Amino acid sequence: MRVLLHAGPAACRPLLDALRENPEHAAGVTFTGLFLPGLDDTDLAALTPTTRVETVFASPAVRESFAAGRHAFLPIHYSAVPEWLASRPADLAILHLPPAERGAFSCGLAADIADGVQRFAKRVAVLVDPAIPRTFGATALRVDDAELIAETDAPLPPYVPPRQDPVTTALGRRVASLIDDGDVLQIGLGKLPSAVLRELGDRRNLRLHTGMIVEEIAHLVEAGALAAPFLPDKPSVLTGIAVGGEKLHALLHDPAFAFHGVAVTHDARRIARLPRFTAINTAIEVDLFGNVNCETVNGRQVSGIGGAADFCRAARLSEGGRAIVALPAQAKSVSRIVPKLSTGTTSLGRADIDILITEHGTARLRHLSLDARAEAIMALAAPEHREMLAEAWRAVRASL
Structure with missing residues (x-):
């Protein structure tokens, strides 16, 4: 069965x-x-x-x-x-x-x-x-x-907000600095979406078309950052799921929030028709070609491909759209910028993202050559790992 x-x-x-x-x-x-x-x-x-x-x-x-x-x-x-x-x-x-x-x-x-x-x-x-x-x-x-x-009348599980840290806060600010009034946003899963949303209270006329929303969307409502809905076809927020507590749940009785299935939320053709669609996702590691791993750690499966590729490709097709990936430069002193991804771990191809962000900076990759791209990505690594990456890149480049 x-x-x-x-x-x-x-x-x-x-x-x-x-x-x-x-x-x-x-x-x-x-x-x-x-x-x-x-x-x-x-x-x-x-x-x-x-x-x-x-x-x-x-x-x-x-x-x-x-x-x-x-x-x-x-x-x-x-x-x-x-x-x-x-x-x-x-x-x-x-x-x-x-x-x-x-x-x-x-x-x-x-x-x-x-x-x-x-x-x-x-x-x-x-x-x-x-x-x-x-x-x-x-x-x-x-x-x-x-x-x-x-x-059933069992209470819903209490919402536990993700714990923030200085690196995630810095990433949130860097991503938010790229968001303009009137953009249409997609946010992924984890600590990063919360950090980004907290930094957008001074924006206006924002909309979301996303697979999920989180508790911090309430901050945008309170700040007046969301665009007014044009019902029935243009809500302020179109999402698939909502992850949060009572503060978020209280907002969902409003038709400005519209819930739809995966066939709508992740339809790249539909999303590409939205001007200035900006996809914001995170990753486990990125290599010097710009390939992104969102699903394995040390070769072990810890997640799945998810919707990042759907949203990033839609953003690349959207007029004025951007595909952003943000991640900490290292985890427990291990660089998350690597020379090459391991075989079988590419969740996003090197042509799928426009902008890569770590706490050390922002790299706009869309029109960079192979070597310029590698240099830009190396500059986002933690300083203590850059020499290792440069040496590894020279060996990789010589083999191409």
Whole structure:
């Protein structure tokens, strides 16, 4: 049996608790869904020897099952998720949604798979939770189309904001310095989006078209930085999921925030029509060619390809658009600027990004030659690693 689960901010903790307490109910089940690193820490494939998971991420939390082959990782772009799910519909989807209104369920905190769920599953069960805000945008399904509706009143998990540090703060300021009034932004996952958003309170007429929003979007609302919506087709914020606490949830009752599935949020052709679309993402490491690794550490899978490539390519096609990647120059004294990425770890190709940022500076790569690009990237490394990188580049360059 295949079961599609609502995940991320829409994960139903009582359901997961019940599975952990009664793992025999998961025997022979293959769970699918968009289980996000840092948010979804339950190793479902470890519940029983015959339980399996298929998804597009492989986080450290599922290391044991991934190594054993029970957690199947699909290395695909996020934009390919709807096609993948529709190609083999689950026997049952379980959604975690707010109470229905006017005979239909909104997508709640996560439209990623809820929007279009009837293409992705043969039957749909809904766990109704009044703690989840009703949101605008796509409709998940009509009440009459649900196979089962049950109620849960467990409180949503408390939001724990990402811990900031001086390097992340510096990166946030460097990225924010490139954002102009009227830009359309995409933000990724992790500490960087929070740091960037905190620096944008003095901008005006900003919009977001993104896969996710975080708590710090409330700062932009309070500061008057967001553009007014032109409903129904031009909300202030178009997103797939919302990760935050009560402060963010209180904003989501406003139609200025529109939730849509992956087929909309990650559609590069649609996004490319937005002028001045600016994609902001982070990375694990970058090499001197400009190739980007977003998913492995020391050769071990810790995430997935995600949506960065979809957004970066859309930004390259957008009139006035930019694809920005920002990362700390080093981690625990190990350089995150490397001569060459290891085989199989390229998440973004060297032609996919325009601007690379570390705490040491900003490099505009779009029209640089091979050698000029390498020099610009080396200048972003921590000073103590630059000589090593220069020597390695000379050897790499001689082999080309």
